[in-house]
Structure formats: C-alpha cells, structure tokens
Amino acid sequence: NAGIEVWLLDLPSDGENVNSLSAKGLERLKDPDMPGLMSVEAEKLIRLGNTRDDFHQLEDCDWVAEAVVERLDIKQALYRQLNDVCKGTTIITSNTSTIPISLLTKGMPKKFCERFAITHFFNPVRFMRLLELVRGEFTREDVINTLDMFSETMLGKGVVSCSDTPGFLANRVGVFAIQCALYKAFKYKLSPTEADAFFGRPLGLPKTGVFGLYDLIGIDLMADVVKSLVSILPENDAFHKYSSPIEFMTAMIANGQTGNKNEKGFYKQAGDERQVIDLSNGNYGTHERLKTPLLEEAEKNGISVILNDKSPYGLYIWDVVSETLCYAASLVPEVTEDLTKIDDAMKLGYNWIKGPFELLDEIGIEYFVKRLKNDGRDVPEFLLKGLNNKFYNNSKSGLSSLSPDGSLKPIIRSNGVLRFSEVRQTLKAKNSNESASWFEYEDAAIVEFHSKANALDSGSLDMISDAISESEKMGLRGVVIHNDFQHFSCGVSLWSVRNCFEKNDFDSLDAFLIYFQNTMLQMRNSKL
Structure with a gap:
C-alpha cells in the first residue's frame, strides 16, 4: 500500500502450487469485507514465494518482518537462516506480542541483535494505526529511528515505543x-x-x-x-x-x-x-x-x-x-x-x-x-x-504531560509527525458550532468535525464554507479537513434527512442538498 515492492513468503506446499499458502494470504488481503489492499497497483507489488525455494530473495531486502507461529524454537531457527542469508544492513523484526526480545535473540550474534527489534502491528493492519516498537538491549539507535520514521511517514502508523515488558502497552x-x-x-x-x-x-x-x-x-x-x-x-x-x-x-x-x-x-x-x-x-x-x-x-x-x-x-x-x-x-x-x-x-x-x-x-x-x-x-x-495538577497541561509553549516525579515534560513528536488532537488544545477556534470547528495553524485552516459519527449536516457545511472564505481573505496556504477520531466521517447525516421526512418538509431537504452541492463547488473552485 505504501508503493514499495515486497516478498510474501510462507511454508512450501505439496502439489503443483508450492506457493499455495502465500497465495491464500494474498487472497485474505483481497477480502471485500475487510480489504487489506488499497488498489490493484498495490497487489502488483507483492511477489509470492516460499521459504524453501525463495529464501535467497531476502538477501537484498532492507527490512524483513517475521510473523510466524508464536513458538520460540521456530522463530530462532528462522533467525539463524536470516542471519546467514541477509545483507549486514537488513533490519529484522518480529511481530510477536508475547515473547520478550531477550528470549528471541538469545544465542544470536551481537551484530544480529543490533539490527533486531519487535514491530507489533495491530490487526487489521490497514485500518488499525498502532505499531508498538520494542527495542532490545543491543538494538542500535539508528535502527529504531529508521523503523519509527518509515512507519510513521510511509506506512501512516502511529508508532508507540515500548519497553520489553509482558504484553507491551x-x-x-x-x-x-x-x-x-x-x-x-x-x-x-x-x-x-x-x-x-x-x-x-x-x-x-x-x-x-x-x-x-x-x-x-x-x-x-x-x-x-x-x-x-x-x-x-x-x-x-x-x-x-x-x-x-x-x-x-x-x-x-x-x-x-x-x-x-x-x-x-x-x-x-x-x-x-x-x-x-x-x-x-x-x-x-x-x-x-x-x-x-x-x-x-x-x-x-x-x-x-x-x-x-x-x-x-x-x-x-x-x-x-x-x-x-x-x-x-x-x-x-x-x-x-x-x-x-x-x-x-x-x-x-x-x-x-x-x-x-x-x-x-x-x-x-x-x-x-x-x-x-x-x-x-x-x-x-x-x-x-496528579492531585495538584492535571496529567495534561497547556501553556504558551505548548502541551506538556506529567512525569513520574511530578514535573511537567513537553510532548515532543518525531520530525514530521503531528497529532492535531494535541495541537488543538493549544489553539482557539476561529469559528465553531455543534457540528464542526475550524482553527488556524501554521498559515492554514484546519476543519474538524465533531458531530455524531462526524456526519455532515448544515453545521458541518457552515464551517467548511466559512473556513474557505476566511482563508481566501486572510491569504492562508489552504484548508485541511481532518480529525483524529475513529471515523473521518460516515457521510451525510441521515438523521437530518430522516427528520425532514418525518416532518414532511421536503423544501428543507432540497435546500440542504443544494447547500451541500454549492459547498462542494466552493471547495472545487477555490484558489486555495
């Protein structure tokens, strides 16, 4: 989905199609009820293989992510193979959620341990944003930084660095x-x-x-x-x-x-x-x-x-x-x-x-x-x-959180990473109603929905329209419609539509639909 070529390897199968297990994995990604792939182009970037005939293909890979059965002996045998085949700069990670990294790398060369980490993805991976990143005693700082930056900026994950403790966080x-x-x-x-x-x-x-x-x-x-x-x-x-x-x-x-x-x-x-x-x-x-x-x-x-x-x-x-x-x-x-x-x-x-x-x-x-x-x-x-303070505190210098010693520590994200749910707490809305608000941040307007399920109603359209009009007057760089909640938007508010039907008020329904179309045209035709 990130536009990068990958190999998908599984155990070899008996019969004509030795890659049937990896093929089944690809089919699961194409499930229409829970599609793991975003496009046909993404599917073309996946090469299928098996661990007997195609293991040598991993020698030039930059990152190998292991997700085999949660058995320590099987994982360690695989790591020994990877250590022999992969180039010295290949980053190797496990998707385990139960086995400590100290046990995973026990008996492995220090050079291997330096480029090894745990990358615990949450399922379904396309839709769940969390990636827990766990470093070992010998994991190099540049390896962690590379995984963190790549996962945030290229994979769109929210990376949480965890200690090597049971269950992580x-x-x-x-x-x-x-x-x-x-x-x-x-x-x-x-x-x-x-x-x-x-x-x-x-x-x-x-x-x-x-x-x-x-x-x-x-x-x-x-x-x-x-x-x-x-x-x-x-x-x-x-x-x-x-x-x-x-x-x-x-x-x-x-x-x-x-x-x-x-x-x-x-x-x-x-x-x-x-x-x-x-x-x-x-x-x-x-x-x-x-x-x-x-x-x-x-x-x-x-x-x-x-x-x-x-x-x-x-x-x-x-x-x-x-x-x-x-x-x-x-x-x-x-x-x-x-x-x-x-x-x-x-x-x-x-x-x-x-x-x-x-x-x-x-x-x-x-x-x-x-x-x-x-x-x-x-x-x-x-x-x-926290009795004499809140766990999160807002000041002119930004948002901070409470440390174990009772002091306040600024919240600092990785370069290029922004959580608007945090930034919002340091801003005052330029305009707001029950359905949406808009803010000015770094010479841009940020529109955020907060209606039920972020459904679009007249109030939502009011804020979009106002943000566009005011941004054009203020010379802002553009308008971003965004939120950090579970759903971006479920679409037009069916509650509002139903209300018009129940009142037999089709004039109001027509007016809303015209307003919706005009707002979309305003977005399309804006010079922002």
Whole structure:
C-alpha cells in the first residue's frame, strides 16, 4: 500500500502450487469485507514465494518482518537462516506480542541483535494505526529511528515505543479493561445488551462494547489471549483477578458458540432478527437496543454523568473504569515513564477516543482519588502526583504531560509527525458550532468535525464554507479537513434527512442538498 515492492513468503506446499499458502494470504488481503489492499497497483507489488525455494530473495531486502507461529524454537531457527542469508544492513523484526526480545535473540550474534527489534502491528493492519516498537538491549539507535520514521511517514502508523515488558502497552491495558468489564457484567447480572450499551460509546469506546468485542475477536481466541498474558505477567499483577475462565463461557466454546466466525456467540443473527444470549440460561432472545435517559445524557455530557449515577449501571461503570484507570496508572513508571504512550496505545490500538489519563483529566483527579479512598481502595502513587495538577497541561509553549516525579515534560513528536488532537488544545477556534470547528495553524485552516459519527449536516457545511472564505481573505496556504477520531466521517447525516421526512418538509431537504452541492463547488473552485 505504501508503493514499495515486497516478498510474501510462507511454508512450501505439496502439489503443483508450492506457493499455495502465500497465495491464500494474498487472497485474505483481497477480502471485500475487510480489504487489506488499497488498489490493484498495490497487489502488483507483492511477489509470492516460499521459504524453501525463495529464501535467497531476502538477501537484498532492507527490512524483513517475521510473523510466524508464536513458538520460540521456530522463530530462532528462522533467525539463524536470516542471519546467514541477509545483507549486514537488513533490519529484522518480529511481530510477536508475547515473547520478550531477550528470549528471541538469545544465542544470536551481537551484530544480529543490533539490527533486531519487535514491530507489533495491530490487526487489521490497514485500518488499525498502532505499531508498538520494542527495542532490545543491543538494538542500535539508528535502527529504531529508521523503523519509527518509515512507519510513521510511509506506512501512516502511529508508532508507540515500548519497553520489553509482558504484553507491551496496548494489550496490557486493553485486555485488562475487557476482562474487567466482562467479570463485572456477570457480577452485576447485566445482560450483554446492557453492558455493551454502557461500556461503549458513552465512555468514548467502540460501540461493540465488551460482549460484542468478544464475538468480533472470537471467544475461544480471547480465551487464548488471556492464557498467554497469565503466563507472562508477574504473579502480583492485578490482571490475574479477572483471568480465570468463566464457566458459562467455557460451555459456550464447547458448544461452538465462539462468536462471529461461527455466526453465534453472545449475539447471533436469526434471519432478519438479531438475538442476544441470556446469561442465566443460555437461551437466545430478541436483541433490542437499550434506551435510557442516562445513556442519552451521558452521550451529550460525558462520562461523569454515569459515574455519578447510583443505579447498577452507574456502579458497574465506576467499578470497571476505576479498576482500568488505576491499572494504567500503576504501570507508571515501572513499564513506561511516559503516560502519553499509554494513551496513544489505547487510542491507536483499541480505538478509544480518549486515553486513560485523558479520561482521568475529564473525570477530575481529585474526585477520582477521593472516591477511591472512600471505597477503601489503594491509590496508585502516580495518581497522587496528579492531585495538584492535571496529567495534561497547556501553556504558551505548548502541551506538556506529567512525569513520574511530578514535573511537567513537553510532548515532543518525531520530525514530521503531528497529532492535531494535541495541537488543538493549544489553539482557539476561529469559528465553531455543534457540528464542526475550524482553527488556524501554521498559515492554514484546519476543519474538524465533531458531530455524531462526524456526519455532515448544515453545521458541518457552515464551517467548511466559512473556513474557505476566511482563508481566501486572510491569504492562508489552504484548508485541511481532518480529525483524529475513529471515523473521518460516515457521510451525510441521515438523521437530518430522516427528520425532514418525518416532518414532511421536503423544501428543507432540497435546500440542504443544494447547500451541500454549492459547498462542494466552493471547495472545487477555490484558489486555495
């Protein structure tokens, strides 16, 4: 997709097509439901081969990324082959998420270790922006810098540098949050519908929630992920509280109810009807979207609305959120000294709108710590450092974050890398409404949508049109329409269209469509 020629090697197969395994890999990339390739031209840059007949093709490669089965003996045997075949400047990386780099390179020559790193991509790779980059004891600085810059600028990844610790960052926090939400749902006797309604959009998380996410990933696969983390995390890690198999789910796996891949899990489709499982007896019933005033208010006014609610829903979310945020805070400074890496990992790898520490700033650190103490719970030391400050602070010199020693450290990104979600906090909008805003930054206008699903309505068009008109008057270099959220835009707001139909107000619908076309023409004809 980056316009660079690659080899795709897999094991050789018996029969006429020895490259059938790599060919199947290419076919998966062409899946119309989840296309891994952006164009026909990208497909032409992939050469298929096998590790028996085509291994010599790797001798001139600049980067070899290994993604074989998670078995140390197989990986090390491959590395010995790569060490013998590849040129001395070839960078070699592993996509492992469970094996420490110290074990991967054990017994390998120091020269090999100097050009070896872990590049942990998140699936599906085309759509998930996170790349966790892990260096070993001997990995050269120029190797890390090359991988970082290439992945950010050529592959469009958000690179998070991680220490060589179990689970790295995203899965360490993300799987903890999922497991905690799962266990607490059973504790509070919530249905999958109820739990997913609250552990989702109202918190700025994907709408799948916890049970829907389990179905998406695969209930059996998630069980394996949990087992893997159990085997590598320290014995005193809080994750172990939520790692034991749940009997109900063990029975589901035995029954083949493993999620979307088997078309039945916590949810299933029966004809035109979506059904949900009853956690008390295992039977399926009609799934109806949960609608409550609490949900509606939370989507408008934020997470604090739910946290202040004393119903089982509010208590459930407090339990899950407080446990997850405390767990994230406990990783500073032992796992990372930079809280922004944890926030980046969750936003880029798990599609959270806000990271754990951004959520803590929104909730209020003083409120959060006071409630923990009232509950008789331990408070992570790093949370106490934030009592007299926020985790993120804005000043004339830019955005800074709280360090483990309580001081503020400027947030500095790699050369050529800009996160507008951070820059925005240092800017004042030139114009704004409920649907969109626009800002001036480095002699350019930046338009950002913030309607539901970033849908285009009249308010969105107002900001686009105003940004273009004002930029032309101010002599700005151009207008950039951008955001750092889960979706760029789902398109024209169907809610607005539906509202016109329900009111039988087709004049307003016509007016909106004309306005939309005129705004697109304004964009096309602008001299910017």
